[in-house]
């Protein structure tokens with residue numbers, strides 16, 4: 001056999017192997033992966049909090065560093081209600097909407113002013129997961145959708161996610177899971193059972209909302225919560241960060 005014919009046989013074999021692998025992958029059970037944003041995918045270096053502080057100052061004329069307001073894991077609308085309550089401003093729909101509109105404006109200014117970053121391993125992980133056709137990547141976050149888009153576009157990863165459940169859907173994070181699930185059904189024409197869903201986040205509130213959905217919970221200690229403190233909330237998996245990408249994919253069966 002000539003060298004070119006041998007090469008052709010090898011090529012055919014490779015192509016056969018590749019299509020067999022693709023075939024196997026396409027038969028893998030679908031999974032819906034729901035990612036939190038702040039402390040899980042990105043650290044905005046305080047851009048979000050600063051945008052809240054500026055909104056309160058510019059729109060409501062109140063100076064407050066918001067150090068006593070619980071923020072991590074809380075929905076944007078929930079945070080706004082806490083701030084309004086603290087300052088005895090009626091938490092009307094009008095005031096909440098006005099606050100959030102200004103917040104999004106100031107967020108767009110603050111993001112480029114700060115040295116935020118993608119957290120370790122995030123880009124590599126998203127690239128690898130996106131190439132696996134049985135995985136659906138989406139967001140489950142306390143951000144309002146406009147804020148989520150601003151943040152993730154700023155750090156170049158918005159395009160990885162098909163859809164999301166946001167603070168616009170509900171003020172209580174534990175109620176967001178069903179919105180994500182309904183959108184997955186709209187997009188993919190099938191119901192994702194609780195056993196087919198992973199919720200990935202950095203706070204006990206992410207773990208709680210994953211459990212509320214009956215999903216598998218993966219806690220990552222890259223936010224303000226340490227590994228030990230997260231452990232007390234009983235996530236199914238607990239990891240330091242997302243940097244060991246291949247091991248993570250193998251361990252979680254992604």
Ligand SMILES: [Mg+2]
Nearest residue numbers: 036038039202
């Ligand atoms: Mg978070």
